[in-house]
Amino acid sequence: MKILEIEKLTKVYGKGENEVRALDGVTFSVEKGEFVAIIGPSGSGKSTLLHLIGGVDRPTSGKIYMNGQDVYEQNEDQLAIFRRRQVGLIYQFYNLIPILDVTENMTLPVLMDKRKVNRDWLRELIETLGLSGREKHLPNQLSGGQQQRVSIGRALMNTPAVVLADEPTGNLDSKNSQEIVELLKLSNKKYNQTLIVITHDESIALQADRIISIEDGKIVRDSGAQGK
Numbered sequence: 001m002k003i004l005e006i007e008k009l010t011k012v013y014g015k016g017e018n019e020v021r022a023l024d025g026v027t028f029s030v031e032k033g034e035f036v037a038i039i040g041p042s043g044s045g046k047s048t049l050l051h052l053i054g055g056v057d058r059p060t061s062g063k064i065y066m067n068g069q070d071v072y073e074q075n076e077d078q079l080a081i082f083r084r085r086q087v088g089l090i091y092q093f094y095n096l097i098p099i100l101d102v103t104e105n106m107t108l109p110v111l112m113d114k115r116k117v118n119r120d121w122l123r124e125l126i127e128t129l130g131l132s133g134r135e136k137h138l139p140n141q142l143s144g145g146q147q148q149r150v151s152i153g154r155a156l157m158n159t160p161a162v163v164l165a166d167e168p169t170g171n172l173d174s175k176n177s178q179e180i181v182e183l184l185k186l187s188n189k190k191y192n193q194t195l196i197v198i199t200h201d202e203s204i205a206l207q208a209d210r211i212i213s214i215e216d217g218k219i220v221r222d223s224g225a226q227g228k
Contacts, residue, residue: 003161003194004030004053009062011048011217022048024217025062030162033192035185037199037208045217046198047166053196054087054164055079067161084113088155090165094147096139096154102126103135106153113158125153128190129183145176152183156193163187165197169204181207 011023023045030036040046051057053064055071064071066086074082083089096105106125107117126132129149139147148168155163165184169177181204187193197204205211213221 001032002029003032003067004196005063005065006053007063007065009049009052009064010060011045011052011057012060021217023052023059023062026214026217026219028212028219028222030194030196032194033188035188035195035197035207035209036212037197037205037210038212038214039199039202039205040214044214046214048217049214050164050166050196050198053162054089055083056089081113084109085158086161088158088160088163090148090151090155090163090168092167092170094139094144094151094171096147096150098139101136101138102131102142102150102153105139105150106157109154109158121159122157125156128186129153143176144172145179148172148176148180149183152180152187156187156191159191162194162196165195167198167200169199169201177201177204 006029007027009023009026010021013020013022026045026049038046038049048057052059058072071079071082097108100108103122107122110117126135129152131146131149131153134142134146139150142150168184169180172180184195184197185207188195197208199205211221211223212219
């Protein structure tokens with residue numbers, strides 16, 4: 001079952017001599033429960049693609065369908081709800097709220113949506129992420145690896161259609177990086193969570209079900225990872 005369909009996606013910044021074509025007619029689809037790694041050099045359009053999928057920015061042309069819904073036919077209020085409910089975003093620098101503790105950071109998307117927190121799901125996530133006993137810790141009381149675990153928990157709290165991770169291990173050492181990858185893989189397998197990860201790390205990409213390579217805003221390769 002296709003959970004994500006992208007058709008001729010184009011994003012252009014600037015005009016005339018200053019025009020930059022960040023994405024140029026990108027087309028692909030993703031199956032529910034698939035783990036996809038997107039790789040490419042800096043400036044290739046990876047982050048632009050992720051932001052468009054996540055409803056953070058609007059394309060110049062082309063279509064994105066998530067669960068059969070045309071993402072950009074929605075108005076701004078509908079897009080805000082879409083981002084909270086359908087997309088889980090994980091960033092390189094965690095983006096946690098410094099004055100909120102672990103539990104508050106993880107449940108923020110649910111509370112912003114004016115919905116009741118599923119306490120059983122919260123407890124399961126905290127336990128799975130190895131954050132038991134740290135529920136009341138503030139971000140500055142946590143290591144980088146622990147902060148990224150909170151970020152993953154926040155992304156999963158609303159059980160989104162797709163989790164999008166932009167260089168999720170880029171700010172971590174090798175040990176913490178592999179632990180975060182293992183947690184993302186666990187969410188992919190245990191919860192059948194669709195996962196799209198942007199990474200410069202080849203060892204991470206090779207653990208995905210599929211690797212999409214982007215250069216100059218275009219897909220140049222789309223294949224299964226070695227050994228899969």
